[in-house]
Amino acid sequence: MKIKKKMVKSYKNPDFLSSPEARPIRILSEFIEPQSRFKEQDINSTVVFFGSARIKSREDAKKELKELVEITEKNPTPENEQALSLSRLHLRLSKYYEDAVELSRLITAWSLEKGKGKQNCYICSGGGPGIMEAANKGAHLAKGKSIGLNISLPMEQEPNPYISHDLIMEFHYFFMRKYWFAYLAKALIIFPGGFGTLDELMELLTLIQTRKIEKDLPILIFGQDYWKEIIDFEAMARWGTISPKDLELFTFVNSPEDAFNLLKDHLEKSC
Secondary structure, three states: OOOOOOOOOOEEEEEEEEOOHHHHOOOHHHHHHHHHHHHOOOOEEEEEEEEOOOOHHHHHHHHHHHHHHHEEEOOOOOOHHHHHHHHHHHHHHHHHHHHHHHHHHHHHHHHHHHHOOOOOOOOOOOOOOOOOOHHHHHHHHHHEEEEEEEEEOOOOOOOOOOOOOHEEEEEOOOHHHHHHHHHEEEEEEOOOHHHHHHHHHHHHHHHHHHOOOOOOOEEEEEOHHHHHHHHOHHHHHHHHOOOOHHHHOEEEEEHHHHHHHHHHHHHHHHH
16 A cells, blocks of 8 residues: 655745745845734834844953962963953953843833833843843843843853843844844944944944934944044045934933933934
């Protein structure tokens, strides 16, 4: 007796769905699935925090420094001295972690108060450690919900513990993740960061400069000391590679209170 082989439908075939030919389906999934979750939870407005995954909390930075001081005193090798120097930088940078926590807390508390317990504006981060964790932590401390758009990387970036469980999203494609950063954003806050933060900042500045993004989207660049050493925007204007008017596309801020006060009126109207 001939046994019939059960056929697998293409949309249930994991080999096909993981193949190069199915890439458009995977891309579309990263558009539709987040869209459905945002719609289900009535989320239309976000404030997006960008910044380094390497920046530690003050508590963690102090603990790391203490341990390295003890190790280096016992064994003052060049490698230990280098690690100690880096640890001192971590402690210096930890200020930005604490500032991100406080700014996120202020925005979330304001949103809950404005909505009389109903949250209309959600903190959104890249879902990982560092400044991303700080942003989600601030919302958590304010007893609000927050979003984490995590990205799968070779070094396995794990979602931080402060993201609301039902708002953790995992992306494969950077460009789809960037789409969801930009689409619901009512404001962007750029903390000190590396290549990834620069990439996000420059792409969004380009989209606003070229009017591909037409909505009013404030960009606050947090930490003037860091950013003015990293990028000389004024030099770009002097050399004529950007217009002097383009320098008005962003604002430098140095404290959570200043950032919140600059954003509050805009968020009142847009959230």
